[in-house]
Structure formats: C-alpha cells, structure tokens
Amino acid sequence: MPPAQAQTWGPPMGQTPGGGQFQPSFMYSQCNGRKKALLIGINYVGTNQALEGCQNDANNMKKFIQKHYNYQDADVVMLTDDRKRRPEEQPNRANILRGMQWLVRNAQPNDSLFFHYSGHGGLTKDLDGDEEDGFDEVIYPMDFEEAGHIVDDEMHDIMVKPLPAGCRLTAIFDSCHSGSALDLPFVYSTEGKIKEPNVLAAAGTGVMGIVKGYASHDYGSMLKGATALFGAASGKQNKAEEFSRRTKSSPADVISWSGCKDSQTSADTQVAGKGTGAMSWAFMESLNRNPQQSYQQLLVSIRALLRDKYSQRPQLSSSHPMDTSILFIA
Numbered sequence: 426m427p428p429a430q431a432q433t434w435g436p437p438m439g440q441t442p443g444g445g446q447f448q449p450s451f452m453y454s455q456c457n458g459r460k461k462a463l464l465i466g467i468n469y470v471g472t473n474q475a476l477e478g479c480q481n482d483a484n485n486m487k488k489f490i491q492k493h494y495n496y497q498d499a500d501v502v503m504l505t506d507d508r509k510r511r512p513e514e515q516p517n518r519a520n521i522l523r524g525m526q527w528l529v530r531n532a533q534p535n536d537s538l539f540f541h542y543s544g545h546g547g548l549t550k551d552l553d554g555d556e557e558d559g560f561d562e563v564i565y566p567m568d569f570e571e572a573g574h575i576v577d578d579e580m581h582d583i584m585v586k587p588l589p590a591g592c593r594l595t596a597i598f599d600s601c602h603s604g605s606a607l608d609l610p611f612v613y614s615t616e617g618k619i620k621e622p623n624v625l626a627a628a629g630t631g632v633m634g635i636v637k638g639y640a641s642h643d644y645g646s647m648l649k650g651a652t653a654l655f656g657a658a659s660g661k662q663n664k665a666e667e668f669s670r671r672t673k674s675s676p677a678d679v680i681s682w683s684g685c686k687d688s689q690t691s692a693d694t695q696v697a698g699k700g701t702g703a704m705s706w707a708f709m710e711s712l713n714r715n716p717q718q719s720y721q722q723l724l725v726s727i728r729a730l731l732r733d734k735y736s737q738r739p740q741l742s743s744s745h746p747m748d749t750s751i752l753f754i755a
Contacts, residue, residue, distance in 0.1 A: 426455060426751075426752075427453035427454075427455070427748070427751045428453060429452075429453070429455060430452075431450050431451070431452050431590065432450060432451055432452065432453070432745070433448045433449065433450045434448075434449050434450070434451075434745070434746050449674065449745075450590070450676060451590060451674075451675065451676045451677070451678065451744070451745035452534065452590040452591035452676065452677075452678065453591070453593075453678050453747075453751075454534070454535050454536065454537065454591050454592055454593030454678040455535045455591075456535065456536075456537040456593055456754045456755070457535050458533055458534070458535035458536040458537065459500075459533065459536045459537070460494070460495065460496050460497070460500045460536070460537045460538075460539070461500050461501075461502075461527075461528055461536070461537075461538050461539070462487070462490055462496050462500055462501045462502070462528075462538070462539035462540070462541070463501075463502050463504070463524045463525065463527070463528045463539070463540050463541070464483040464486050464487055464501060464502070464503050464504070464539075464541045465483060465504045465505070465516050465521060465524070465541065465542045465543065465544065466479040466480040466481070466482050466483030466484070466504075466505045466506075466516070466543045466544065467479050467480075467505070467506050467516045467543070467544035467545070467565070467566070467567050468480050468505075468506055468507075469506070469544070469545065469565075469567060470506050470507070474545060474565075476544070476545070476693045476700075477693055477695070477700030478543070478693050478694065478695070478699070478700030478701035478702050478705075479505075479543040479544050479599075479693070479700075479702060480505045480506070480507055481699060481700055481701055482541070482543035482599060482701055482702045482705035482706075483503060483504075483505050483541065483543060484503075484505070485701070485705065485709060486541045486597075486705060486709065487501055487503060489709045489712075489713075490539055490755060493712065493716060493755075494537070494539075494754070494755045496539070502524050502527060502528075504516035504520055504521060504524055506567045515567060516544070516566055516567050517566050517567055517568040517572060518566040518568055518569070518572035518573065518575065519572070520566075521564075521566050521575060522575070522579075522583065525540075525580065525583045525584050526583060528540060528584065528594075529583065529584055529587050529588060529594070532587065532588050532589060532592045533589065533592060534589055534590060534591030534592055535591055535592070535593075536592045536593065537593050537595070537754075537755060538588075538592065538593060538594040538595070539594075539595050539596075539755055540584065540594065540595070540596040540597070541596075541597045541599075541705070542564055542596075542597070542598050542599065542600060543599040543600065543702045543705055544564060544565060544599075544600055545564070545565040545569075545600060545601065546562065546563065546564050546565065546598065546600030546601040546602050546603045546606065546691070547562075547563050547565065547574065547601060547602055548560040548561070548562060548563065548602050548687070549561050549563050549574065549576065560687070561576045561577050561578060562576075562577040562602050562603060562604070562605055562606045562687060563575060563576050563577065563602075564580075564598070564600055564606070577605065577606050577607060577608045578608060580606065580607055580608075581607055581608040581609075581673065584596070584607070584679075585607060585608075585609075585673075585675055585677065585679050585744060586675070588675060588677035588679065589676070589677060590676035590677060591676075591677070591678060592677045592678060593677075593678040593679075593680070593754075593755075594677065594678070594679045594680070595680055595681075595682075595755045596679070596680070596681040596682070597681075597682045597683075597704070597705070597708060598681065598682070598683045598684060598704075599684045599691055599702035599703075599704040599705045600684060600691055601684075601685065601689070601690040601691050602685070602687050602688070602689070602690070603683040603684050603685060603687070603691065603740075604683050604685060604686040604687040604688075604689075604740045604742075605683075605687055605740075605742065606681065606683055607679070607681045607742070608673045609673060609679060609681050609742040609743055609744050610672050610673045610674050610742075610744070611674075611742060611743045611744070611745065611746055611747070612740060612741070612742045613720075613721070613724065613741045613742070613743075613747075613749055615721070615724055615725045615728065616721070617719075617720070617721035617749035617750060619746065673744070674744055674745055675744035675745065676745070677744060678744070678745070679743060679744035679745075680720070680741070680742075680743045680744075680747070681740075681741070681742045681743070682704075682708060682727075682739060682740070682741060683704075683739060683740040683741075683742070684702065684703065684704030684737055684739055685704075685737035685738060685739065685740070686737075686738055686740060689736065689737050689738065690737065691703060691704055691737050692735050692737060694706075694734075694735075703731055703734075703735050703737065704727075704731075704737070704739055706730075707727045707730040707731050707739070708727055710730060711723060711726040711727050711730060712753070714726075717752060718752065718753055719749060719750050719751060719752055719753065720741060720747070720749040720750075720751065720753055721749040721750060723753050724739065724741045724749075727739050
C-alpha cells in the first residue's frame with residue numbers, strides 16, 4: 426500500500442497568511458473508502474464519424490472494475506449511445522457534465538473514483554494560455570455538433586479541483602489527442618521518471634522552475650521558481666490555491682492514463698472479431714494477465730501490447746509527483 430501520511434515535495438515556498446511556511450503537499454489514497462465510477466462509450470451511431478468499439482469498451486470496463494476492484498452496480502454510472510439506454514443515460518454533453526459532477530460529489534479521503542471515456546477526441550485553439558502547443562484537448566459528446574465539445578480545462582475544473590487530499594481519481598481516456606486530457610502536470614517515462622512539464626510550459630518561468638527543479642532534484646531552481654511565482658502573486662490570500670491554480674497540481678491523488686500523446690491518434694480496432702479501443706483493450710488485458718503491477722510496469726506492459734501493431738504511445742500523468750513503483754489500485 427502507498428504511504429498513508431501527507432507527502433511534501435520540494436522546499437518551503439513562502440509564508441502562508443497564518444504565518445506558517447507553505448510547502449506543496451498531497452496524500453495518496455488507500456482506496457478503502459467509497460467507490461464510484463463513470464464509464465462513457467460513444468459509437469456515434471448513424472453518423473459519418475461512427476466508431477465500432479466504444480460501447481464495448483464501457484461495458485467491458487464495468488465488468489473489469491467489478492471483478493478486480495469490487496465496484497458494485499450502484500457505484501457505476503454508464504453513459505452509452507445504444508438504443509437500450511434511457512434519455513438520462515445517453516452520453517450527450519449535459520449528461521456527461523452531470524456525470525462528472527456526480528462522480529466527485531461528496532468525495533472524501535481514501536475514496537476511489539474511476540472515470541473512463543472511449544470516443545472521439547480532438548484539439549481546439551487554447552484560449553487561456555495553459556497549453557504548450559497552443560491547443561486544448563477535447564472530447565466529443567454524442568451531440569457535439571449541436572451542443573459542442575468538452576475542453577480539458579473544464580474537465581480539470583470539474584473532476585480535479587474539488588477533490589480533497591487523499592481522494593483517488595483514476596481516469597482513462599481512450600481517444601485521439603488525449604495525452605493531457607485532464608491537464609495534469611507530471612508525465613512519466615517508462616523508466617518511471619518525470620519526463621516533461623507537460624501543461625506547465627505556458628504557466629510562466631516560476632512554475633517551470635519549480636517542476637523542472639523537482640524533476641532534476643535541483644532545489645535551487647525550485648526556490649527561484651517559487652520566488653518568481655509568489656513574487657508575481659504577492660497580493661494573493663492563499664498561496665496554496667495560487668500554486669494549484671498555476672501548476673494544475675492537486676493535494677488529491679489524481680492519476681490519468683491516456684491512449685496516446687496529444688499529437689497522436691488512438692485506434693478503434695478489433696480483437697477476436699469484436700470492436701474495441703486499442704487502449705481500453707490493452708489496459709484490461711495487461712491487468713488480466715498480471716493484476717499485481719506497479720504503475721511503471723503497467724505503463725511498460727500496455728505499450729508493449731500495442732507496439733507491434735499501433736503507432737500510439739499511451740501516457741501516464743498525475744496531479745502530484747508519484748512513486749511509480751507502488752502497485753496499481755483503483
């Protein structure tokens with residue numbers, strides 16, 4: 426199990442309003458509290474953008490988390506565009522946003538929240554300057570042509586920001602251009618190391634200094650970054666809130682698996698004659714073969730399953746610097 430106590434990263438970064446020292450911190454979830462899951466699969470039935478495997482992905486993921494992680498029917502909300510679903514179970518924009526809000530409502534430390542999306546993803550011009558490549562990542566509800574897409578900033582605001590320290594959110598995006606779909610700041614290599622600042626590049630030199638300094642164990646750079654960040658925010662009442670806002674970090678335990686880099690597409694394919702998303706299949710297949718894997722091992726094994734047939738490179742990211750040698754739990 427991961428450590429139960431609060432974890433800090435980096436040196437103190439200035440005074441809090443109460444006179445203490447602010448230091449970035451988070452808590453791992455023990456995943457022994459309440460469980461809730463939101464599973465979304467959209468085939469875009471009857472459209473020119475139709476997919477084959479997304480409904481199957483959602484149905485298969487429900488069976489998977491119930492078998493391996495003890496989620497119950499009452500814990501799971503399914504949104505799929507098959508004709509058997511009631512109107513409130515259709516994956517339109519309003520229902521997806523409502524489902525995201527339900528997922529995080531009344532979240533507590535050590536809860537386990539699980540989000541899975543299989544469907545179309547894309548890019549749109551970044552309007553708030555938080556994306557290094559100038560584009561926000563988006564997902565497409567079944568009614569996107571009328572109601573519009575859902576931007577990564579909105580998903581982060583709904584599903585990441587409200588979570589308390591020690592609450593786990595495991596998110597899986599099986600969609601194109603999904604690398605930073607939750608706007609999480611720490612991205613990991615197959616060696617388990619932080620490999621890039623991800624969404625932080627446009628957040629300013631202070632933020633970049635903090636995270637790059639942490640990745641390279643250079644506390645001097647971290648302190649310089651903190652000075653730059655908080656010097657520019659001297660009028661703020663809450664340095665912790667400002668730090669989270671600027672870095673997209675969180676004291677909660679948020680971990681995201683994405684089917685590909687932001688610049689790549691994720692395959693809709695067939696396995697054993699049945700439609701499936703390549704990422705959804707590889708995630709479940711890897712853990713079915715070996716349920717006891719660390720996060721690093723799982724990233725390696727997922728990529729290995731896809732490497733020979735697909736060009737996509739699944740990504741692992743988090744809201745805090747994590748020990749990728751701990752066992753995956755959900």
